[in-house]
């Protein structure tokens with residue numbers, strides 16, 4: 699992390715990181731969309747055990763990498779919830 703001399707500089711870094719995060723979310727979303735093709739039921743779409751596993755994994759990664767486990771867990775919970783909604787819509791469309 700670069701120490702900044704102004705709020706503008708801080709926001710420049712935040713904007714740069716946001717571009718990277720959005721690109722990564724787009725790539726992640728592509729794999730979530732593919733997951734729908736391998737599932738046979740709405741329960742399989744939600745995959746609650748896998749969600750718990752992912753949340754445990756990112757909490758541990760946050761601790762290792764000096765991120766806030768609370769922030770990381772909250773972000774992943776919201777992101778996965780949104781991905782599950784999309785995956786449900788996609789799964790229902792392909793089941794027709």
Ligand SMILES: C=C(O[C@@H]1C=C(C(=O)O)C=C[C@H]1O)C(=O)O
Pocket residue numbers: 729730733742743744745746748749752777778781782785
């Ligand atoms: C991508 C999957 O589908 C859903 C989305 C997940 C995610 O975004 O990490 C995890 C589990 C499922 O709720 C999967 O089952 O792996």
